[in-house]
Every structure is written in structure tokens, then in C-alpha cells.
Amino acid sequence: MKQIDFKFKNINTSTEKKPTLAVVINDVKLLEAEVKTSMSTQFTERSGNNLLQVYFVNKQDSDTITDDQQNIMKDMNFELESVVIDGVDIKELVWGGTYVTAKEKIDSCLFFGPKGHFELQFEMPVLRWTLEQNHLKNGNDPNWQEDYNNYTEAWKRLNQN
């Protein structure tokens, strides 16, 4: 089992009702709870591709309060701030996720406003994935693989005995 940790911010309510989310990884629901600034759960990893989905479970139209001109006055919403998978903060790679609603898919969206869910593909081991993705994106870390191998070899070596 691997740990996944979330940080959320700007958690807003429009009534007494609190926002609730559900965390699903690889089609397995792991957690359903009121949104807090820090949340964690554990999941069974698949080697290679894994799919993270975070559902805004209890959002309804009545949670959005508007004025006569349909300007939003109050709303129940929140934002995803960070994701740490197996101890590795995926940092800006979280922006590779998509927010999916009934009407549209919004790339690079960490805002849970409308009813829908956030989803992000990632690979395990996640450290290797983050290094590779960051280099592919920025082209500034040519030694990532060598350093990753050194690090994992050191781990293996120390844990052999």
C-alpha cells in the first residue's frame, strides 16, 4: 500500500452544508469525507499507469447563491493545493490534471467549483515519473535517470541486509 496526501485551500461554504469529496484511484473508492485542509489515504499501486480521481461529491445547484443578474454571491467550493504520492510531492505536475464536469473538461484546473471531478494520470514509481515528466517539460535535468538509479540502488543496497 502507498500513501497519498492532499492539501486543499480556500474551502468555502454558502450554507451550513460542508463540501465532501471522494478519492478514487484505479476505480477503487478509498475515501469519502468532508473536505479538510489536509487529507490522506492509502492505495494499492499498479506498476505503470495509475488514475487518480477526486470527486466533488455533494455539490448541488442550490449551493451556488446568485443575485438577480446571476452573479455568484456565495458558493460552496475549494481548491486542490498539492498532492504527495508515496512521499513525493508532485509539485507543478498536479497542473497536468483535468477537471471534468457534465458539460466540459477543463485542463490544468485545481478549482472544485461545479459538480464534477478532478483526474490525473500518474505512474509508479512516482519519483521516477516526476523526474521524467519534469525533464520532458523543462529539458533542464539531463542527469535525472542516473541520479534516480543511484538513489534507488542505494535504497536496495541498504535494505538487502
Add this chain to the structure above:
Amino acid sequence: MGNRTMALNKAKELAWAIMVDRGMDFDSCRHKMRGFYSRSRSINDEEMKDHVSRIPAVGDLLYDDNIISRFEKSFAGWIQSNDLNSCSGLENFQPDISQGATQAFDSFYLRHRGRKLRIFAGEYLYHIVVAKQLGIEWSFLDSADQLGEDDALILSIPFCDTGNLDNELDQILRTCEDKGVPVLLDCAYYTISKDIHLDVNFKCIDTVTFSLSKTFPIAHARIGMRYTRPEIQDGQKLHSNINYDNRISAGIGLHFIDRFRSDHVYKKYQSLYKAVTDYLELEPSQTIIFAEGDNEWEQYGRRDILQAYGLDHDQSMYRNRICVTELLENEILTRRMIDETN
């Protein structure tokens, strides 16, 4: 794969294993790896670190009127309590405690501010940075012949770039004597070295400095000793004259020199040092924390330190001085990995 490349790979394996064993995460390991072999710090010896917790209370040190003189008196004897090295003529100098060797450098720059500061290429980089910042005229020299009458020389013994005693030291000092060039001998590494036989009777030597920062894991207490000719008076000496020196540093220093001889570190680690230098095919030096690598070791030389000091010098000016402190202070893991590979 060539033997040298294999040695380099072994060095990488060792470094990564030590860092992972300490519980460092990937990013921290990567960051530390850049300077892993390029530093010059003391061995964080567990036995010595244990003594840190037994240092007398700050209050006791602060109000001990005699602690400075006890430390200064004990220090000379401590320097001589050494089966590996010798230093003759120190009795002709007067001691005063220094905030590391560095304060003595600053005092030397100030007293000789009218002279051109000369250092050999590879010398402690602090001199260059400070000279640039303070607008002190300075330049490298390749040999003693290049010294002029208006120069002042700073020379590390053993030499900072190699960890070895310069074979031409006597010739250098004779030249300085002939030309009236004042000399500061920086002996920061003396107490972690072997086969250093130093005669400080040359009249040109106006300052000899020692430091505990490379010997004991107390570098941040900034404890050094400066020896100057009796006629020399300056700000640092004034502190001594008016009993206004740092008693906490003196107390910490006294605590350590009362318990560990000045050849303790070298003797304790010499067997492991030999195993490490053999394993990594490094050229041993006279200083226990340094060894020299060939060109393949360039990435682990002082590039990182040059960058940290903001110096854009060509790294080929410097030897590939490899600091093995981290390997020595992680003895169990280092020996285990050496044994597994052999």
C-alpha cells in the same frame, strides 16, 4: 569500463548510500551530492560529539576570569602533544585566542594593508573573496621568486589545495626573509595531518594560526589560536590585553584539548583513511580528510566551492582535492561497502 571510472562509480555509490542511510530524501541527496567530496570540514566523530553535551555551562565559562589564559597556556602544549608532527619555535610567539583562524587572517590583512597580498594558486579561497571585496591588491604566485619587497604572503601548512606540506617551504621562507616579506602560516589542518615538521623561527613569520574547526566537530564555536611576534599590537591583541576575548569559545576549546591529543584524529582514522583511498584509488595526502583524484574526479573537486564563493576561476588551476570526511564519519557503512565490493 576503466578502473578509474569504476573508482568514480564506487565513490558515487558510497556517497548515495551514506545520504540515504541518513534518511535524506532524493532532492536533499542530489543537492548534497554536489558538494559531497569538495568540502573541508571536520569529522563529526560520535565520541567527540558526545563531549559537546558535557561542555561546562555558558554561565560558568562567561564568568571564569582565567579561562582565556588557561586556554592559551594549554594550547601550545596541546600542539606539541603530537607524535606525528612537530612545530619548533612557537615559544618565541605570543598567543591570543582567535575566532577561528579567520580572525587572524583579517587582522593580517589589516596590519599589512599597504602591501600586496600574495597566495599560491589553490590557497584558501576566503583570501581571494575578501581581498576583492575590500579592494586589497592581491595576486597568485607560482614560485617564491615572484615575491616582491612590498608583498605579504599567506601560506597554508599543509597546503589547502593538496593537503600536503610544500616541499619548497624552506626556500619560500628564506626568500621572504631576504625580501622582508611578512608571512602568515595558516596551520588549520596541522592537527589532522602527519609528517609536518615545521620550524617557525624564520624572522619573516609574523603570524602562525591554528584552528580547532577542522579537528573537532565544533567549527561553529569559531575557536582558533593566533601566534604573533611579541612586538605586534593590533585590534585582536588589544582584546587579549584588556581581557575581553571570547570566554565561551575558550571554554569549549579547553574542554576538547584537555581530552583529545592533537594527533588523536589522525591516529583514530588512519586505518579507515587508507582503506578509503585504496578503494577509491585516490592519492593519499598528509591530511586525513583529503586525497587527490585524477582528471576523472574533476566533478568532485572544488567546483562547488568556487561557485559558492562566487569565483569564476578555471577549475584546472586547482587540484582535484577530494574530501573524504563523510566517508570517515560513516565508518560502519563505508567499511561494509568496501568489504562487500572487495
